[in-house]
Amino acid sequence: MKIGVINISIGNVGSVVEAFNYLRHDAAPVSDPGKLDKFDLLVLAGVGNFSTAMGKLKEFGFADALKKQVAAGKPLLGICLGMQLFADQGLEDGTTEGFGWIPGSVEKIKESTEKVPHMGWNNVTTSDKVLFAGVDESAFYFMHSYHFDVANSDDVIATVNYGDSRLIAAVRKDNVYGVQFHPEKSQGDGLRFLKNLLESLA
Numbered sequence: 001m002k003i004g005v006i007n008i009s010i011g012n013v014g015s016v017v018e019a020f021n022y023l024r025h026d027a028a029p030v031s032d033p034g035k036l037d038k039f040d041l042l043v044l045a046g047v048g049n050f051s052t053a054m055g056k057l058k059e060f061g062f063a064d065a066l067k068k069q070v071a072a073g074k075p076l077l078g079i080c081l082g083m084q085l086f087a088d089q090g091l092e093d094g095t096t097e098g099f100g101w102i103p104g105s106v107e108k109i110k111e112s113t114e115k116v117p118h119m120g121w122n123n124v125t126t127s128d129k130v131l132f133a134g135v136d137e138s139a140f141y142f143m144h145s146y147h148f149d150v151a152n153s154d155d156v157i158a159t160v161n162y163g164d165s166r167l168i169a170a171v172r173k174d175n176v177y178g179v180q181f182h183p184e185k186s187q188g189d190g191l192r193f194l195k196n197l198l199e200s201l202a
Helices: 013-022 033-038 050-059 062-071 187-201
Strands: 002-006 026-030 041-046 076-080 104-108 118-126 139-144 146-150 156-162 165-173 176-179
Touching: 002 013, 002 033, 013 026, 013 041, 013 187, 026 033, 033 062, 041 062, 041 187, 050 062, 062 076, 118 165, 139 156, 139 187, 146 165
Parallel strands: 002 026, 002 041, 041 076, 076 176
Antiparallel strands: 104 146, 118 139, 118 156, 156 165, 165 176
């Protein structure tokens, strides 16, 4: 399977590519939106600011290109900020329109019993028996200050408890998949998740 990782300098693209290559799949960074047709799976990985990321995707022509690919049925995996961009809108530095593939909004994590950002290892709770099959500890690495408040619970496949908050850890709708955690930084469980995803798409 050929995997294209969108490269607009908003995330650790190299680490994501290495994770897929470790699983013996052909992954490469993609800087030209005109080449998305060449890949079987697209990956949108990112960290940082919602509005900045959407601005760069539009500037480099990836926003419209990704919309066309998803509408045509191409599988897309969003990681961290990449997943959050699937929302209707992000509320960081004002309101910014997202892709709208999964209804909901991206909002600041409420600081209560735990500090923000949410950073470190946490166990997730999941109802998905395919993408999370064989995951030993369900321990994944998180690093974020904003969270995806998903409108439809049917789109949620995993959650994580952080203090007295229950945050969305993974989503899925049709050919769109998203994870708030970083599978490329989550060692064995992260690699197992990616392997399960690839096998489910084969």
